[in-house]
Amino acid sequence: MQFGAEPNEFSWIINLAFFAFIMIFSLYGQKIQMWQWLKQIEMGLIELKKMAVESRQTAIDTFKAYGRDVEFIAKEIDRWSDFFTIMPVDLDPSGVLERIDHLFEQRSDRFKEFVAELAPEATDSEKLSLENTLEVAQVLGLIFRIVRHFYILGKKTGSTIIVMQVQMQMPELLRLAKAYHGAIDAFAQGKPIGDTIGPLIVTKFAREYGATPDSYVQEVTREVGYYKIDVDRRTVYVVRATGPGGTVGKPGFAIKKLVDEHKEKVTRIITIDAALKLEGERMGRVAEGTGAAIGDIGPEKHAIEQTATEQGIGIEAIVIKENEEVAVGVMDKRVLDAVPEVIERIKSAIQNRTKEGDYVILAGIGNTIGVGL
């Protein structure tokens, strides 16, 4: 068969179809593409909405056990879901970290006040976990509302660039939302999450050297305390947030405070934290390096670096690699299995890089939900 070689009675159909095809795709190709993208965003939105609604429901169900009726809780949670924090001006960067810290302190106060109002019968530890539950529900609601905004805006204006951007970011957004959606169950029930590995490791380390829940010194800074232990004739301050309620506290400022107290006696700061693993890396892989492993927005990390630099203190970090799903979801066995290895590395760090009589600060960074003192 050869096209056009010998024209016959049907060839006009083929020609017509061919030209129609070219016309449709050159004139409406973009429209078809847009339609396809919008459909894909729609599918994602349905899923995001489902997760947002479910997490709101979980939050309501969790709160209702603490002495308020469901209607009141639902109304208040909806009111709260819009709570925002305005980041400070960074055009004039001087003192921006203090301002950030101040704002986040305020935010945290408001959260506490709100949780206390919604769950008057909860214990302090439960209140902390409730705060986390609320935060997750809020994040999921926010993701849904932002994506919906761009979807409607893109549809309304027919702007390719808006629709394209959302469509391209959708898989990443869905992955993030799924991770948080998985986390809400952990927070609501007080299960340890992947991020708790830092505090867990330092606590187990401290226990090996005789620390007990009673020897924990509460509140060096808000919600953070320490165990003071003796490791091979070095004095080690093991810093972690209180537990087993879910809180991250401000370990960075606690470290600074301890250094300020003991000045030149402190010769080493070791931070233990969970870190995001690269795709293809093994879950629960342990890595070490230099610097402060702490994932705050800036003030705490700055405080550690500043104080370490001023006093000439060695600063090192050991991280345990995990993905987002595990970091905010229930603790994974493979991550937990990394505990002995990290403890060994801490011991060798203390033995090899500090002298007898030195003061060492060992900080477990991360949420402490489900990890006892």
Next chain:
Amino acid sequence: MGALSKIIGLAIAAAGAFLLWWGLTPEMEGLSLILFFLGIILMSIGSSILFSGKSRSEKEEEPEPPTVTELQCQNPNCDFKEIRDFEKGDYILKEMEQRCPKCEGTMMIEGIYIVRKEEEKPEF
């Protein structure tokens, strides 16, 4: 549902391939173009049915494995371990009221975790 749609898809694609081949035989002359396009259309419909599995996100939605609590006897000479379902109020390093059935030692929660499915081994 899965296997049936695969069979139907395969059948349609095969029919399309046959039409295509038939259209290419010299005897068909005028009809050959029609058969040719019909064949291509059938093959594409068939293959789209054949390869349209569930979307990836649907596949991933397996229920999360249960959270378990691992209890261990604190007596250094005893290696008794118990793994049970997570109960509300459990936390790691919690000292339990229940005693070790082997040596009456104190039991403590050593870990709370879930065993997730292993990710696919990377090719590199």
